[in-house]
Amino acid sequence: MSHYYDVLKNAVPSVTKEIFAEPIDMESRPASVRLGKDIGECEQPGQAFSRTTDEFSHGPRRRFRFDATSPGQQEFLRVVQRLFIVSTSRAPRIVVFTGVDRFSDPTQISFVAGQALAASVDASVCVVDANSTAPSIHRIVKAQAGPGLLEATENGSSIRQVAVQVDDANLWVIPFGESRTTTAGLFTSDKFDSRMLELRHQFEYVIISAPVASSVETAVLGQKSDGVVLIIEANSTRKDAALSAKNALEAANVIVFGAVLNNRTYPVPNALYRKL
Numbered sequence: 001m002s003h004y005y006d007v008l009k010n011a012v013p014s015v016t017k018e019i020f021a022e023p024i025d026m027e028s029r030p031a032s033v034r035l036g037k038d039i040g041e042c043e044q045p046g047q048a049f050s051r052t053t054d055e056f057s058h059g060p061r062r063r064f065r066f067d068a069t070s071p072g073q074q075e076f077l078r079v080v081q082r083l084f085i086v087s088t089s090r091a092p093r094i095v096v097f098t099g100v101d102r103f104s105d106p107t108q109i110s111f112v113a114g115q116a117l118a119a120s121v122d123a124s125v126c127v128v129d130a131n132s133t134a135p136s137i138h139r140i141v142k143a144q145a146g147p148g149l150l151e152a153t154e155n156g157s158s159i160r161q162v163a164v165q166v167d168d169a170n171l172w173v174i175p176f177g178e179s180r181t182t183t184a185g186l187f188t189s190d191k192f193d194s195r196m197l198e199l200r201h202q203f204e205y206v207i208i209s210a211p212v213a214s215s216v217e218t219a220v221l222g223q224k225s226d227g228v229v230l231i232i233e234a235n236s237t238r239k240d241a242a243l244s245a246k247n248a249l250e251a252a253n254v255i256v257f258g259a260v261l262n263n264r265t266y267p268v269p270n271a272l273y274r275k276l
Contacts, residue, residue: 063120064125073112075260079260081120094206096208096221096227096229097109097210097228097229098210098218100245102212104233104262106211107137109209110129110137111127111141114173121204124170126173127207129209130176130210132186135175137173137175143175144175147178148174148176149176149195150176150177150178151177159202193224196224196225213248218249219249227254230246232260
């Protein structure tokens with residue numbers, strides 16, 4: 001058993017006991033993730049991503065196309081299916097992804113998890129960039145930085161005015177925004193509570209990218225969501241740091257669903273891995 005398998009299992013026992021059948025390995029940058037059009041082929045904002053002012057109606061729609069050809073992409077599919085698609089009343093609908101280490105990239109992981117989930121369900125999925133320290137989802141999808149969550153909260157405008165639909169499918173993203181005003185107290189405001197209620201009403205599933213797990217902002221987001229998934233870096237996260245993050249969140253009355261192991265290396269080539 002590897003050292004990092006131990007980190008994952010011991011840091012968050014609920015990975016094996018509550019939601020997941022086994023520890024989950026993820027890599028944050030799959031080799032090939034397609035949106036129908038590849039992200040790199042979107043020459044201008046809005047080519048494969050469009051803002052919408054329509055209501056997000058519930059019910060069947062075209063699923064997002066997710067090319068799960070690498071081991072990491074296959075793990076993304078498994079993690080969202082174990083976390084969201086369970087036949088119990090406690091299946092979460094709004095989940096926060098946060099890194100134990102400050103140099104983790106929770107937004108990239110949140111986005112690919114959103115892609116995998118949207119490919120697995122006939123339901124609307126939204127990935128929200130609430131990572132106030134390093135917002136980046138607008139760069140991932142080559143969209144405008146704003147308006148986004150910040151403007152919707154400050155102005156009291158509707159979530160549907162800032163949501164960006166991905167490839168005309170059942171996946172949306174909400175950038176953090178580009179307002180120049182301070183973000184202090186953003187997530188504790190009544191206006192933000194209204195945006196969270198709107199997210200729950202407008203979308204069947206919501207994945208939120210948050211700042212580092214030790215931040216006050218992430219604890220607040222965890223309290224206002226259904227729970228948190230920790231991101232553990234395969235080559236750097238220490239066991240005591242993972243345990244500390246888990247314990248601090250639980251002390252703040254935040255449910256910790258489990259953890260994902262990020263940037264694990266696969267010694268077996270992809271072509272052979274797929275045949276195993």
